[in-house]
Amino acid sequence: MTTSITTPTTTPTFVRPDDPAYVAAVAPFVTTTTPRPDLVVEARSPADVAAAIRWAGEEGLPVSVQATGHQLLSDLAGSLLVSTRHLDDVRVDPVTRTAVVGGGARWQQVIAEATPHGLAPICGSSSHVGVVGFCLGGGHGPLSRAFGTGADQVRRLRIVTADGVERDVDATREPDLFDALRGGKTGFGVVTEMEIALHPVSRLHGGGIFFPGEASPQLLHTWREWVATLPDEASTSVALLRLPPDPSLPPPLQGAFVTHLRFAFLGSAEDGAALLAPMRAVAEPVADMVGEMPFAAIDTIHSDPTEPMPIWDDGATLRALPAEAVDALLAVAGPGVDTPLIMAELRHLGGAIERRPEGGHDAVAGRDAAFGLYALAPMFPPVAAIAPAAARGVVDAVRPWASGGLPNFQGPAGGGRLGACWDDATAAFLAGVREAYDPAGMFRTVGLIA
Template identity: 80%
Template sequence: MTASTSTPTSSTSALLPDDPAFAAAVAPFVTTLTPRPDLVVAARSPSDVVEAVRWAGAAGRPVTVQATGHQLLSDLAGSMLVSTRHLDTVRVDPEARTAVVGGGAQWHQVIAAAAPHGLAPICGSSSKVGVVGFSLGGGHGPLSRAFGTGADQVRRVRLVTADGVERDVDTEREPELFAALCGGKTGFGVVTEIEIALHPVARLYGGGIFFPGAASPELLHAWREWVTTLPTDTSSSVALLRLPPDPSLPPPLQGRFVVHLRFAHLGSAEEGAALLAPMRAVAEPIADMVDEMPFAAIDAIHADPTDPMPIWDESATLSALPAEAVDALLAVAGPGVGTPLVMAELRQLGGAIARGPERAFDAVAGRDAAFTLYALAPMFPPIAGIAPAAARGVVDALRPWAIGGLPNFQGPASGGRLGALWDEETLARLTAVREQYDPSAMFRTIGLR
């Protein structure tokens, strides 16, 4: 293959913008931006990735990577996009309690493969998210307070670096690169396979409780005190939701402003119910969906949207959540506030998230945070023009307690701020690793170079 070749050749599926299959190949889950790379390579094997990267190197083309498109930070203009969504194999080793997962696989595939063995991964609030991006970006979910971040579960990464070499890296083989990948997420190569730890979790006591939005002051103030009493095998988040009049929602929730309390407890149902009792007593629920559940039903806890949509989101990590912070949140997203926001959310961190594994260095951002703050507004007309300011206003209101952010919660608004997620020492090491393995900056990263 030479630099004069117009597209990668061989069995690789290389699509140009005028190809009828191009739009489907680049379609993201978050549709705020429309990807418009110069071409897309729909890799169906690791050798396809190797060939594509070597061609890009010879042709002097920048490379971007996409699996599910849940986190599109730019329109990818001028790049060659390597799509890994077809690399979606999953192999579970029940004795080792590990799973080997292809670069494009989603969490629901891992959950389904692990469940027959009584095992579960550390996934996020939606099983439709890609495994690789979630894990390498740190990754927080309902089991993270008990077992750590998604990055802490990674045992091995196979990737194709800018020189077109496919490498297996772990704590013994190229440990500096491995540590950078586990938290640093992007800019090191195209991940074709990842090996992660699984945990002996077959069930939990969990779900969500919907309360009237009018009770949000009492509920949020009670929640901020209550979560400090929870053991590490228990996690919770709370969201102020402005639900659309969607007929697919239960009738009591259609078109309503509600408080959604999420809860997950690994102990018995009796223990979980006792822990949850103080919050159940704060207000009369509209719907209480917390109960014993198989781990495979974990999506029911957050009930995240499953259809692609355009959104504008903003986020931050918080050092604490005093009463003043709750009041500030209510002032911009609580009862009586006219806003295009559909969600303003707080998630509890701590527990095993705050501890890191033994690695060359720890590239996971936000271990010292107590909570995450997340605001989301849809980018549909006619509110698209005011949605960014509304989401930004939520984070600005809690700025006195903000100490950073998480890579997986950064959207198009993050611009050049991604580099600010790490302290100077960690960012310097991440930059050094990127420059070692990708000296010409072939792999595009936003705000990191």
């Protein structure tokens, strides 16, 4: 790696660390780590990406990619960062029920274009997340039990590989690369465009119910048995939340320890209420926000943060959730535990997630998992020093029942073990595809970013 870099003479906009625009160009959503690549290209077309990658190959520079900055595993020092945030066009075709999205588009843009046609994408719990990074990592959201993962919706991708070549990839054109991209997450190139399937969904019966944190033992034990009764059209997660004294929160939730039940159901309001009855009977809610809602309001189910912040997160998948696993989780994150954790969450998986599309192959991790576990702690002083251990402790507590992980739920703690998300056969397949399209390791020598 040279210490002096000559800015390439190409059409893209390149930004150096001493440029006033540099801070905005590299700004991530998760601010735990400050990116400091040697150079940034603000791509405004696939041709910009291709030119930048060809130049990086000539210079021997590793290449990293950022759309929204929700997942950063290193500071990217010594690399060329390709920012795709300006490649954010979204085009919806209501006849074919598809959307073509740019490499930097967010789910909120797809939702805005799709919902007027009564269509919905398979997005995550937050519409602020980028479409491409979500789908490349598999992508699990409130409709995934009914329709599959985000990766299952991908019909076509346009990608610039390490040789600087733009490639249109689908089930018939370079099928191995197509299979690897759908779930393999990183190390193949820069996706500049993606075509995804949409579904005829315009409303949900869903939302969140906040229960007193002290009721979490009864709630979690009831929840683990209750989920077995749910149809694929229903999805749920439950989170132990330690909320800040934020005046923007409803007064009963400010500074409170609560158990947050999340629920999304495609059926009728009457059937949804009947499904929820066993959980509502466990304890008196602090706030019950479940009801009929337009799909466009899907963010309100989880109410994920929308402002950048420093966090330490960790996660795993579980093959089962026996009573002992719930007790182990409560011992490190439940009532009376002194911990810096903001959240310890269990997500119910299964349903269409575990069913690979007919005749298809992909690299989606965790299809056979029953639950996903996710822990999150803030990296603010004075708890920053103990936050990593707290998040790790949640995952370690349920280690006897763990089966792997989901690539999109591997934060800084998971950087060195991202490969453990896949089984041996899939990991070997991904390694072979990376070797074929990136033999010099241009995209494999820096931390993952999405």
